[in-house]
Amino acid sequence: MDALKPLWHRKAIIVLWCSLLFSVTSIADVAFVVRERQPMAEQMAKTIAQSLQIPSQLLTLGDNQVDWSSFDAIVLLGEPVLDAWQAPTDSPIVAVFVSRESAQRRSALLKSAIYVEPPLSRQIALSKILLGFDVHLGVLVSDAFAVSAADEVAKARRDELVNVYPLSDLNNLNRTLIELLADNQALVGVYDSELYSPNNIKNILITAYRQNRPLIGPSSAYIKAGSLASTYSDLDDVSKRLIEILSAGLKKKKWAKQDYNPYFQVRYNEQVGRSLNLSLPEVNDVVHALTKAEGDHHELP
Structure with missing residues (x-):
């Protein structure tokens, strides 16, 4: 909690x-x-x-x-x-x-x-609040995620500063990750247990932080491992x-459509923030800003 x-x-x-x-x-x-x-x-x-x-x-x-x-x-x-x-x-x-x-x-x-999981669009918005609205963000997407969350990827593609990197073969993870980190200032994680598996997350984090690139998300479970921040x-x-x-x-008899939770929190890894020389805003202020930005798009009774 x-x-x-x-x-x-x-x-x-x-x-x-x-x-x-x-x-x-x-x-x-x-x-x-x-x-x-x-x-x-x-x-x-x-x-x-x-x-x-x-x-x-x-x-x-x-x-x-x-x-x-x-x-x-x-x-x-x-x-x-x-x-x-x-x-x-x-x-x-x-x-x-x-x-x-x-x-x-x-x-x-x-x-x-x-x-x-949090929606990709919310994680991207969190990244911009923490890192700047002119920062280029890279999103690593496996084929499985692209199929199951195509609309979230589409939302990201509409932002010219968000770059999506499809990964068809996990054997090409390092090559694709290095390309992403060279062209973007941060990596935004997606909720994909295969891509962000225990076997991969250590490699992803080490590779990212060697280039001074933070990882946002993919969920609060990754904060302890070394992710900078996440909504949850x-x-x-x-x-x-x-x-x-x-x-x-x-x-x-009015059942809301299945959807992401409109109610959420924000969690930081303060140590990672200090190592990247980032001044992180108050979490309550960030939650308020994200909620305001999302507007009333979710279906409420």
Whole structure:
């Protein structure tokens, strides 16, 4: 969880936000499905139930003799649960903590989904705020990402200072990376587990920082490894958006399309910033600027 905001403050924001929503009728019953029980899932199920004033159950894929059609909505937590889901049901299904690629692959199953990764356009905007709006940015894109997130790549291509470098063969990673770093002042990472695998990330970071080029993203998980900064959505952000989706879906039968989370945070690697002689702005100011820049493009109930 983000240590930049006190826990009481984050929880107060969730409670305040929930108070602005109409309570869902108490007869609604929501199932939260996990691969195995864990505190994070229990906390989310409790938060949603209390906020919407509805009963909820935390279940696992291995629970037998469950009548899934008896629930007014089913929330699948995590990609393994989404990938493994086979139970027949007419109940609306929402997936959270899943990649865009996985959600789109199973879109016929889902009423809605919240992508776990930040959009490429947001990461590019973050890069400009931190490094300058006249800085050339390179985006390394594998074939798999280009197919699953073609529209995000297209958004990047509309900016003349954003250069996209397709990578058809991981064996050519070093050659393509060196070319990118020679022509751009920073590398913007994409949420691609194959391209930014544990085997590749060390090489990518070493190569980039030898040329004094920072890596932005691809997610907050890479901050500790040496990425300069990233946007990300924490548990409170996901809960906040999920409350909106369930409230509108259960009350009005209006299910928001699967999409990126409009609520997010920013995280820095302060040590990397100092090594690059960068003065990093306050994270809250950056979040505000990014939110303002994005505008109200997401679908809200």
